[in-house]
Amino acid sequence: MSDNSEFRWIQPRDPGSINWYGLWTLYKKEVQRFFKIFLQTIAAPIATTILFMAIFTLALGKLRPDINGVPFIEFLAPGLIMMSILQQAFNHTSSSLLIAKIQGNIVDILMPPISALEMNVAISMGGVTRGVIVAMASLPCIYFIFVPTLGIEHLWAILFFAISGSLLLSQLGIVTGIWSEKFDHLGTITNFIIVPLSFLSGTFYSVERMPGFARVLIDYNPFFYIIDGFRYGFIGTSDSSVIFGVYFITFLNLGMWVLNFYLFKKGWRLKT
Numbered sequence: 676m677s678d679n680s681e682f683r684w685i686q687p688r689d690p691g692s693i694n695w696y697g698l699w700t701l702y703k704k705e706v707q708r709f710f711k712i713f714l715q716t717i718a719a720p721i722a723t724t725i726l727f728m729a730i731f732t733l734a735l736g737k738l739r740p741d742i743n744g745v746p747f748i749e750f751l752a753p754g755l756i757m758m759s760i761l762q763q764a765f766n767h768t769s770s771s772l773l774i775a776k777i778q779g780n781i782v783d784i785l786m787p788p789i790s791a792l793e794m795n796v797a798i799s800m801g802g803v804t805r806g807v808i809v810a811m812a813s814l815p816c817i818y819f820i821f822v823p824t825l826g827i828e829h830l831w832a833i834l835f836f837a838i839s840g841s842l843l844l845s846q847l848g849i850v851t852g853i854w855s856e857k858f859d860h861l862g863t864i865t866n867f868i869i870v871p872l873s874f875l876s877g878t879f880y881s882v883e884r885m886p887g888f889a890r891v892l893i894d895y896n897p898f899f900y901i902i903d904g905f906r907y908g909f910i911g912t913s914d915s916s917v918i919f920g921v922y923f924i925t926f927l928n929l930g931m932w933v934l935n936f937y938l939f940k941k942g943w944r945l946k947t
Contacts, residue, residue: 705801772852
């Protein structure tokens with residue numbers, strides 16, 4: 676046997692340290708993943724948002740009365756953009772984990788010296804990045820084609836709800852991806868939770884017009900507060916308390932963060 680000096684001993688990680696290189700590598704991998712299929716992950720949702728705007732503008736734009744003193748098209752545009760952000764953030768993280776589990780390469784994430792916290796941050800930020808990119812590409816198209824009068828009233832609200840909303844849906848997507856064992860499971864969550872919450876969010880209407888029983892459902896719908904706060908940043912009016920929405924979404928993000936950390940730590944449905 677050769678001398679021990681020839682061996683290179685690897686020191687264990689300091690439990691209090693952060694593997695910044697590993698975190699960045701995993702985040703970069705998540706971003707490259709959706710850029711490789713750009714037409715599906717970026718171009719398609721932008722085209723869908725523009726198509727929605729075209730339909731509502733041509734069919735209902737001049738027929739619908741103003742909402743909260745704002746022209747219907749100006750009221751609609753921020754909601755459509757935000758809905759696209761939320762859907763793309765959820766789709767990214769949920770499909771990323773589910774595909775990795777089905778293909779068997781989830782081990783590539785679990786084996787490196789990356790902590791549960793680092794995995795949670797990197798994958799979540801991948802979903803946030805995808806959602807924000809879709810928003811940044813959709814907004815100029817909608818502005819120049821459909822709503823040149825759309826302004827910015829509160830930039831902080833636009834930034835906060837865009838980032839915190841996409842972060843919340845990214846983390847919900849992580850839970851869904853961990854729980855799902857096949858695409859049928861993912862489709863179930865999308866069709867029976869994500870889509871109904873999206874359409875009960877006040878994207879296409881003011882919630883003040885909803886009947887009492889429906890308003891109860893909306894009052895506990897995080898999509899409503901995210902879209903309402905994001906819209907407030909553009910038009911300056913809202914259907915709810917924007918400050919309450921800030922606290923509510925922040926609380927949900929913290930709760931989801933703790934849950935995902937626990938799931939990654941235990942390896943539930945990941946290591947078996």
